[in-house]
Structure formats: C-alpha cells, structure tokens
Amino acid sequence: MNTFDRHILRRLFSGFLFFVGTLIVFFIVLHYVEFIDDFMDRGATMREVFLVYYPSYIPEIVKLTSPLALFLSCVYLTGKLAQELQLIALQASGVSLYRLLRPYLVIGVAVTGFMFWFNGWVVPRTNATVLAFEQQYLKDGPGPADVNDIHRQHRPGQIVSVGFYDRTAQTAIRVSLQAFDEADRLVSRIDASRMEWVDSLQVWRLRHATLRRFEPDGRVFQRTINQLDTALTVYPRDFARTERDVESMTIPEARGYVDALRRSGANQIGRTLVGYYVKFAYPFANLILVLIALPLASVRRRGGQAAQLALGLLTAFAYLALQKLTEPFGYSGELPPAATAWLPHAVFLGVAIYLLLRARK
Template sequence: MTTFDRHIMRRLLQGFLFLIGALIIFFIVLHYVESIDDFMDRGATMRDVFLVYYVNYIPEIVRLTSPLALFLSCVYLTGKLAQQLQLAALQTSGVSLYRILLPYAFVAIGVTGFMFWFNGYVVPRTNQVVLDFEMKYLKDAPRQLDLNDIHRQNRPGSIVAVGYYDRVTQRAYRVSLEHFEEGKRLVSRIDAHEMAWIDSLGVWRLSEPILRTFTPDGREIRRRLARLDTTLMLRPRDFARTERDVASMTIPVASDYVEHLRRSGAGNMGRTLVEYYSKFSYPFANLILILIGVPLAAVRRRGGQAVRMGLGLLTAFSYLAVQKLVEPFGYAGDLDPVLAAWLPHVVFF
C-alpha cells in the first residue's frame, strides 16, 4: 500500500465521519422541532428526550445515513483531486482508474462489513429503547399490524383465535384455543373472555374458561373453571406485531421470529420480510455508491465542485428513492420480499 493509498483512505474516512456527525445533528434538530409538542403534551422530560431517546436514536441515524455520507465524502475528495489535476497526473504516469479506485474499495468494504455488524447487532438493541419511548410519548408511534380477528397456529393441529389484543396490557379478548386430530376432526376447544400474559411464570392465564371436549361419537363434554394457566408456543409479540418489530431484533432473533411467524400462519408478513432482508442488503449500499462515486467525480467538469456535488446528491437520492419506491410493493405482497430488498442495489450495481 502506497503513501497515496493511505492518504486517500485517511481523507475519505475523515470526510465520512464529519458528514455522519453533521447528519446526526441535522436529524436530531429536525426531529425535535417536529416532535416537541408531543413530548410536552405527554410529559416527557428533557433528560429522557435527549439522554434516553436521542442517544439511542443515533445508531439508527448512522445506519440510515452512512451510504450518503460515504458517497458524498468520496465525491468531494475525488473531485478535489481531479480539479487539482492529481488524478490526471497519475493516469498520465500509467496508473489506471481501477488502481486509483483500490483505496476507495478498501474503505468501502471495511465500512460495509462494519455496518453489516452494526445494523445486525447494535442498532436493534438501541431501536428497542427508541420503540418503547415512541409508543409512550409520540402520536406517530409505529402502527400495530394486528388488532382484531387474529389467528395463529400454536403447533400442528392447534389454532389460537383472538378477537382483540391489547399490546400495552398484554391481554387478549374473546379467545378460542382449538385442537384438531389429524388436522380435520375438532377434538377439544377452550373458550375464554380474556387471556393475560404472566411474564413471571411465562404462561398465559385464561379467565373463566370453558373446556369443551368432543368425543368420536359426537358427544360434547363441558367443564367450566375459574382460571387456567397454559403454555403456548406463542408469545405477546406474536399477537402484537408492529411495523418496526424486526428493526428492534438482532439478525439471529429476527431469523427465528420470521420462521416462527411462518409456522404460526401469520398473515400480512410483507413488511416484516422486507425489513428482515434489508438487514442484509442495506449495508451494501456503502460499497455500491463508492463504485458509482469515483468514476462520477474523477472527470473534470465546468462548474467544479458545485457541479460534482450536485450530481452526487442527485445520484444518491435517486438510489435511495428507488429503494423507497420498491419497498411498498414488497410490503403489499406485489413483489417478492427478497427482490424488494435487493432490487435497487442490483439495478445500480
């Protein structure tokens, strides 16, 4: 590695970190101005807002803005080298553009690898704090996906039906637990007006349940209890999914969660799957935008840096816009979730 390579890598990282810091401040100020009324109306203290909410919100901002920050740093640095004829001098001496791209690629690969780990294991933990805070203090909290008429498969041959689920109190109402023999004949059924999650015991408690057993000859045996504690394969989060559940899960936990939802027969999984696959695809935006940025800024143009930065911003926002335009098709099920997560990266690559 030459002195020039180290110089490029150092300058690129310095610009990247500076832009990340600037974007963090910009996002926090903008969000605070937009949300200050909600904070005040719902009694959030300044300490909680800035030392709990925004401190934990910073990793999410870093995740979202890292491709843009790295791309703009690349365009600015490369454009400055081109304007000062340093790139032209290197190419005249026989150094190809691909060789010049090498230190950029090292930085891009390093940032991509770091962001994959950061996005998969650090951001979810802080996002959980952010999600809890938003549910308590913000009107625009993540929307709950399932409210009424929820059906889940507890295990093969066992179905849980819930009329309404309250995420805050972790209580389900108008509950029915049905067990089928060989997937066809109804063997037993438990009906209860209310079912509450008992966290200390890890069980669901049914209030005044009616136990009904159906014999092969068609008879029905009924039994009423004051209460019944039962263990299910389902947990509170399985009944109260929100738009951002996966965002608050590490990759291994999210993988288990998605698999569990599939087994339980949950519907409306488009958003969940797109968010899950985006954990793998989004970090690659750092690498792809660098590969776009160097050739874009290496050519001298009239207007100098202003034109380069303008083209850079247009390219970056086009890239991110395509991503946001494709995602709703994945949410609605009109596009395969894997394709919705990866398509923008494949197109621009």
C-alpha cells in the same frame, strides 16, 4: 498497500466521519423542531429527550445515513483530486482508474461489513428504547391500540396464533396453539375462544378450549375443557408487538420470528418479510455507492466541486428513493419480499458497472 493508498483511505474515512456527524446533527435538529410540541404536551423532560431518546436514536440515524455519508466523502475527495488535476497526473504516470479504485474498495467493503453487524445486532437494541419512548410521548408513535392477526413462537416448533388482542385488558380472542414435529407436520392443536392473562399466577387462562392430537396414521383425538391454565413463554408485552418491532429484533431474532409466521400460515406478512430482508440488503448500499462515486466524480465539471456534490446528492437520493418506492410492492405481495429488498441495489450495481466501464481509464 502503498503510502498513496493509506493517504486516500485516511482522507476517505475522515470525510465519512465528518458527513456522518453532520447528518446526525441535522437529523436531530429537524426531528426536535418537528416534535418539540409532542414532547412538551406529553410530559417528556429534556433529560429524557436528550439523554435517553436521542442517544438511542443515533444508531438508527447512522444506519440510515452511512451510505450517503460514505458516498459524499468519496465524491468530495475524488472531485477535489479531479479539479486539482491530480487524477490526470496520476493517469499520465500510468495509474489507471481501476488501480485508484483499490482504497475505495477497501473502505467500501470495511464499512459494509461493519454496518451489517451494526444494523443486525446493535441498532435493534437501541430501537427498542426508541419505540418505547415514541409510544409514550409521540402522537405519531405506535400507540397502545388493539392488534389483529398475531403469530408468536412459543418454543421451537410451537406457534401461538391470536385473531384479536386487547392490550389494555391483556385478553386474546380466537386463540390457537399449534405444535409441529421436525418434519413440520402438525401434531397437536389447542383452540380457545378466549385467553386471559392471570398476573398473580403468571399464566394464560384459556376459556372453552378444544384439544386435538393428530396421529401419524390419520387418527385425531379430541377433548374439550372449559378452563385451562398454561404457562407460555409468550407474555402480554410479546403480543403487544406490532410489525414495526422487526426493527427492534436482531437478525437471529427476526429469522426466528419470520419462521414462526411461516409455520403458522399467517397472511399479510409482506411488511415483516421486507423488513427482514432489508436487514441483509441495506448495508450493501455503502459498497455500491462507493463504486458509483469514483467514476462519477472523476470527471472535471464546469461548476467545480459544488456541481460534483450536487450530482452526488441527486444520485444518492435517487438510490434511496428507489428503495422506498419499491417497498409497497413487497408489502402487498406484488413483488417477492426478497426481490423488493434487493432490487434497488441490483439496479444501482448495474449503474456502477456501467459507469466504471465507461469511465476514462
């Protein structure tokens, strides 16, 4: 890597930081203006809002805006080089567009790798604070409503399924505890009409429970117990989670949660699966938008850099809009969740390849 590459990298990175910082301020101001009444009505102090909530919200903003910020940085720098005829001078001296792409690829790969780690392990931790704050202080936040059709992993190979959970009473209805062996064969099952949390004992109390054990030869042993106390590793707060909580799970935690849902035979888990696969797919938007930015902005336009940035914003928002438009198809099962998460990136990777092939070398 020569001096020119390092110079381009330095300018791209400084532009990236500038646009990320600008977007953070923009998002926070808009969000605060929209929700200030909710903060005031529900008793949130300014200290809590600005020293707890928004600092915890910043990583989520960085996650969402990093592709746009990196794209704008690339478009701005490339457009500036094009408008000042530096690109033409470089190409005239034998530097091809593909050679110029090298520092862009370096920063694209570096930011993509960093954001994969950041999105998968850092953002979930801060999102847990954000979700708890929104539940308490924002009207549109996930409130303490009852939850239906819940599946949680007790231990590896052991699933707890609940038909209905009352968060306030800490009571579950239509409960099933299932245990699987290493071959995913159901070996035992406990069904109960009701399960209550006994805080003094820190146990769950099953009412009218039926215990079944399934032998490899097909025999089934069954007995009924009127009351059974069991110490699960799943607590009331775990049952109170909603589909949004996959956002507050690290990638390993989300993988375990998804595996538990699949083992339990849960239905309507499309939203959770899409959220899980998006954790892997979304960081690649950084690299793909870098590949689009260079050929898109390397052509001089009549409107100058303003036209370059406007076209860049239009392209980036089309990319992000396609991601949001495809998600409902994954939620409903019309598209496989993995395809839903990766389809927009595949489409715009095709756009990037097309632009690179068509660009003036």
